[in-house]
Amino acid sequence: MRNWETLRAQMAETGYIAPDDLAMALYIAMSLGRPLLLEGAAGVGKTEVARVLAQVESCELIRLQCYEGLDAAQAIYEWNYQRQLLAIRAAAEDGETGKAVEARIFSEEYLLERPLLQAIRRPVAPVLLIDEIDRADEEFEAYLLEVLSEFQITVPELGTIQATTRPHVILTSNGTRDLSDALRRRCIYAHVDYPDRTAELAILAARCPGVEAQLARQIVGFVQAIRREDLEKTPGIAEMLDFAAALIGLGVNDLTDDPEVLQATLATLLKTQSDRAAIPPEVAARLAGKAA
Numbered sequence: 001m002r003n004w005e006t007l008r009a010q011m012a013e014t015g016y017i018a019p020d021d022l023a024m025a026l027y028i029a030m031s032l033g034r035p036l037l038l039e040g041a042a043g044v045g046k047t048e049v050a051r052v053l054a055q056v057e058s059c060e061l062i063r064l065q066c067y068e069g070l071d072a073a074q075a076i077y078e079w080n081y082q083r084q085l086l087a088i089r090a091a092a093e094d095g096e097t098g099k100a101v102e103a104r105i106f107s108e109e110y111l112l113e114r115p116l117l118q119a120i121r122r123p124v125a126p127v128l129l130i131d132e133i134d135r136a137d138e139e140f141e142a143y144l145l146e147v148l149s150e151f152q153i154t155v156p157e158l159g160t161i162q163a164t165t166r167p168h169v170i171l172t173s174n175g176t177r178d179l180s181d182a183l184r185r186r187c188i189y190a191h192v193d194y195p196d197r198t199a200e201l202a203i204l205a206a207r208c209p210g211v212e213a214q215l216a217r218q219i220v221g222f223v224q225a226i227r228r229e230d231l232e233k234t235p236g237i238a239e240m241l242d243f244a245a246a247l248i249g250l251g252v253n254d255l256t257d258d259p260e261v262l263q264a265t266l267a268t269l270l271k272t273q274s275d276r277a278a279i280p281p282e283v284a285a286r287l288a289g290k291a292a
Contacts, residue, residue, distance in 0.1 A: 022049070
């Protein structure tokens with residue numbers, strides 16, 4: 001029987017090194033059939049939790065990317081209006097009118113499933129990732145509460161659609177706005193932070209198994225030092241892995257060997273002009289000299 005430690009080990013096999021509190025929160029959420037809300041800065045690996053869980057469970061990952069102005073039609077379902085119009089015209093040419101035509105065009109054949117409806121109708125429970133819920137407005141968040149509470153969706157023309165299976169729901173938030181207390185009460189909660197040195201070394205070893213131990217220590221030390229600088233966009237785990245891959249591809253064995261190459265590879269870590277200006281060659285060289 002799987003426990004939270006087994007789940008953490010299964011996640012590690014995919015290359016995701018989860019801290020104990022995150023693995024425990026995910027295990028509890030799955031055991032209770034509750035959504036898991038993950039908060040933390042961009043780039044700490046929140047979205048990756050959903051991808052890894054889908055791998056561990058050998059199931060489909062369905063993603064709903066939230067944004068300002070997201071509405072039910074884009075998240076739940078909408079009708080295929082173009083096909084409906086064609087069907088109405090064809091029916092008119094055949095002399096059909098009235099309720100028979102209406103019943104046909106508002107049937108499953110013309111229904112376009114969006115992520116929330118897809119997730120509750122799969123024969124095998126998928127992982128439903130509701131990414132960056134804090135970017136959606138409060139009205140959509142309120143509608144989402146109903147779906148997450150009942151796991152059913154009402155389509156006026158078809159009636160109430162009950163869940164075939166209960167998806168594993170993971171919500172992520174970067175903290176751009178406060179989420180409602182009602183949403184938080186319905187979720188198991190975990191805060192995801194940047195990994196400590198030991199965990200980040202383990203992530204690097206899992207994702208880039210060919211990297212030399214000394215270079216790995218330099219990479220992690222350098223990236224963690226960069227994160228302590230005053231930057232607009234702090235590099236996340238994905239950027240650290242890109243940085244490592246770039247260094248390996250260029251044949252770099254020591255960060256201090258070639259300051260020009262080091263400065264060029266900062267393109268993988270620093271994603272705005274102001275951040276590039278904040279880490280000039282002399283600063284990069286200083287940080288690399290201390291990274292070990």
